[in-house]
Amino acid sequence: MTTTEPRADRFVRELAELKIPDPAAGxxxxxxxxxxxxxxLALVLCVSAYxxxxxxxxxxxxxxxxxxxxxxxxxxxxxxxxxxxxxxxGFLRFWLARQSYDLDALAERLIDAQKGRG
Amino acid sequence: xxxxxxxxxxxxxxxxxxxxxxxxxxxAAGQVVALLGPNGAGKTTTLRVAAGxxxxxxxxxxxxxxxxxxxxxxxxxxAGVCLIPEGRGIFPNLSVRDNLLMxxxxxxxxxxxxxxxxxxxxxxAQRASQxxxxxxxxxQQMLALARGLATDPAVLLLDELSMxxxxxxxxxxxxxVAEIARQGVAVLVxxxxxxxxxxxADHAAVLVRGRIERQGRPDSxxxxxxxxxxxxxxx
Numbered sequence: 001m002t003t004t005e006p007r008a009d010r011f012v013r014e015l016a017e018l019k020i021p022d023p024a025a026g027x028x029x030x031x032x033x034x035x036x037x038x039x040x041l042a043l044v045l046c047v048s049a050y051x052x053x054x055x056x057x058x059x060x061x062x063x064x065x066x067x068x069x070x071x072x073x074x075x076x077x078x079x080x081x082x083x084x085x086x087x088x089x090g091f092l093r094f095w096l097a098r099q100s101y102d103l104d105a106l107a108e109r110l111i112d113a114q115k116g117r118g
Numbered sequence: 119x120x121x122x123x124x125x126x127x128x129x130x131x132x133x134x135x136x137x138x139x140x141x142x143x144x145x146a147a148g149q150v151v152a153l154l155g156p157n158g159a160g161k162t163t164t165l166r167v168a169a170g171x172x173x174x175x176x177x178x179x180x181x182x183x184x185x186x187x188x189x190x191x192x193x194x195x196x197a198g199v200c201l202i203p204e205g206r207g208i209f210p211n212l213s214v215r216d217n218l219l220m221x222x223x224x225x226x227x228x229x230x231x232x233x234x235x236x237x238x239x240x241x242x243a244q245r246a247s248q249x250x251x252x253x254x255x256x257x258q259q260m261l262a263l264a265r266g267l268a269t270d271p272a273v274l275l276l277d278e279l280s281m282x283x284x285x286x287x288x289x290x291x292x293x294x295v296a297e298i299a300r301q302g303v304a305v306l307v308x309x310x311x312x313x314x315x316x317x318x319a320d321h322a323a324v325l326v327r328g329r330i331e332r333q334g335r336p337d338s339x340x341x342x343x344x345x346x347x348x349x350x351x352x353x
Binding site for chain 2: 011110
């Protein structure tokens, strides 16, 4: 890493290039809520489609119900993916931090025990 | 040179309890700023806000003139902000060499990282194969600093460097910190024991109950006021 550019100048330049999301937006929470809403919507669409299909003998209306049902399935898939993406990320970050902390604590206990014996 | 790190009206809370009540502080490149104050004043929270680890409830965090409030610690770290936390943040079960090896994620080679670390802290070269947890407190702090330097920081945030160390070791460590700052790094040091850091600080601030009560050059007048700020003014 050989550069003649002073570190402070490089820092300012790199910060200027950094894509900073609007901190006020809280996008992760928004996507998570959207995912949950889509899953609920999917359920409503599918039940509506089922009821619509059974309330008529008109094939055209039943095709509408099929379309509605497929939209429900699509919304469910997209909603589920969004929900998993934005809920699992937080959980996995927490899990990783927990693992790291536990390993550190274990190592400290082992070293203390070894010092006690030695 | 304008401030590389600037906290402007920062307020922060822990579990709904406000611990910082509008902190204003700035650190320029090559400057050492000491943030002093009694236990529980909010010094560590200030550092954590500066590193992006703790969210600010209000106020602005500026780096290099750009508003980076709310930016994740990973992005700030990538840009050049390095936090060395209280308790050193090393891996005690790994050897000194492996602790340094883990810093290769920054894109620097193992040799380059070791060269910088061992040149600055020759004792670490002698302890290269030793488990970090078995080093003395001062050596562990040196390792923490060496790991920090491996990230090529532009802003270095140090939390309680002197914790649990002998005065001579602390003086040596702060000499190294001053040397790091002379290379153009902006250094913000949080310290409970004022005497340890005032010798190298260009600027100092005293935080009491989440408010900056006094800041300026750490001259004799500043030092005289310190005890009153730590203990409270006589009534």
